[in-house]
Amino acid sequence: EAGVTQFPSHSVIEKGQTVTLRCDPISGHDNLYWYRRVMGKEIKFLLHFVKESKQDESGMPNNRFLAERTGGTYSTLKVQPAELEDSGVYFCASSHDRVRGYTFGSGTRLTVV
Amino acid sequence: GDSVTQMEGPVTLSEEAFLTINCTYTATGYPSLFWYVQYPGEGLQLLLKATKADDKGSNKGFEATYRKETTSFHLEKGSVQVSDSAVYFCALTNTGGFKTIFGAGTRLFVKA
Numbered sequence: 001e002a003g004v005t006q007f008p009s010h011s012v013i014e015k016g017q018t019v020t021l022r023c024d025p026i027s028g029h030d031n032l033y034w035y036r037r038v039m040g041k042e043i044k045f046l047l048h049f050v051k052e053s054k055q056d057e058s059g060m061p062n063n064r065f066l067a068e069r070t071g072g073t074y075s076t077l078k079v080q081p082a083e084l085e086d087s088g089v090y091f092c093a094s095s096h097d098r099v100r101g102y103t104f105g106s107g108t109r110l111t112v113v
Numbered sequence: 114g115d116s117v118t119q120m121e122g123p124v125t126l127s128e129e130a131f132l133t134i135n136c137t138y139t140a141t142g143y144p145s146l147f148w149y150v151q152y153p154g155e156g157l158q159l160l161l162k163a164t165k166a167d168d169k170g171s172n173k174g175f176e177a178t179y180r181k182e183t184t185s186f187h188l189e190k191g192s193v194q195v196s197d198s199a200v201y202f203c204a205l206t207n208t209g210g211f212k213t214i215f216g217a218g219t220r221l222f223v224k225a
Contacts, residue, residue, distance in 0.1 A: 004156075031211060043157075043202065043215035056212060091157065095211075101147050102213065106156035 002026065006092050006105035013112055018080040021108045023092030025074070031055075031095045032075050033102065034067060038088035046090075049075060082112045115140040119203045119216035126193055127224050134188040134219045136177075136203035144205040146170075146179050146186040147213070151200045160188075160201070193223045 005024040013019050025032045034046040046065070047057040051072035060067070064083070069075040079086055089109050093102035119136040126132060138144065148160040148170070161170030166181035175190045186203060203216040 006156075033211070033213075035215075037218075040218070042217045043204075045212050045214070048211050059212075093157075101145075101149075101159040101162050102157075103159070104149070104157040 004092055004094050004103050004105035006090075006108050008108060009106060010109045011111070013082055013110075015084055015112055016081045018078065019082055019110060021077045021079075021090055021092075021110070023075045023077070023105060025092070025094030026103055029094035029096060029103075030072070031097070032069060033093045033095075034075070034077055035091040035093065036088050037091065037107075038085070043091065046077075079110075082110075084112050086110060087112045115144070115205060115207055115214045117203050117205055117214050117216040119201075119219050121217070122200075122220040123222055124219060125222045125224065128195055129192045130223075132188070132190040132193045132197075132221070134201055134203075134221070136186045136188065136216060138184050138186065138203075138205050140184075140205055140207050140214075142208040143181075144207045146177070147204040147206070148175070148177055148186070148188050149202040149204060149215075151202070151218075153199070157202065193221070195223045195225050197221060198223045 032049040037043045045059040048055045049069045066078045089107045091107045093104045095102045116139045145164045147162045149157045150160045161172040163170040163179035169178045200218045202218045206213045
């Protein structure tokens with residue numbers, strides 16, 4: 001089966017600009033997650049979709065971040081306007097359930113300058 | 114809240130050395146425990162998992178045993194290879210939820 005696909009793989013933008021990250025989960029995986037790793041620290045949870053619904057968005061740092069999952073398929077994460085501290089690697093993952101673990105994408109490395 | 118603590122890196126070993134990466138956790142209930150690995154230039158991959166106390170997860174020569182009494186899930190490998198150089202993340206998912214809590218990651222360098 002195809003894996004989780006994220007693009008772009010890298011993005012460099014200026015402070016104040018807008019960036020949209022995309023994630024295509026494994027087909028049939030209802031659960032989709034966004035995580036972020038900043039500056040070599042822990043991988044932090046951002047939010048969890050079940051199909052098109054936001055199940056848990058407790059990790060979203062502020063209202064500059066907007067995630068959507070249209071039709072329960074791919075998801076986008078928009079950062080608007082971007083700030084320097086948003087730099088990091090954004091990972092998307094999908095899963096069937098909680099026990100078997102996630103399948104991660106390769107991540108998008110975002111650099112805000 | 115739930116948390117995962119793993120040993121700081123980097124860990125540098127010679128090929129064929131024994132590897133241990135310590136991981137302890139704090140959680141209510143009965144979490145599932147995971148080790149993920151990130152090879153250079155790639156995304157995270159699930160390495161192994163254990164879903165209940167005393168379970169042993171194993172894959173590619175790596176092992177970890179779910180120890181509820183010590184709240185630990187240490188990763189071990191008897192003989193590392195250069196190709197094992199990567200960042201290793203310990204993680205847990207608690208009962209009743211889907212959110213996974215990750216440790217900070219431990220970078221492993223294996224020298225030929």
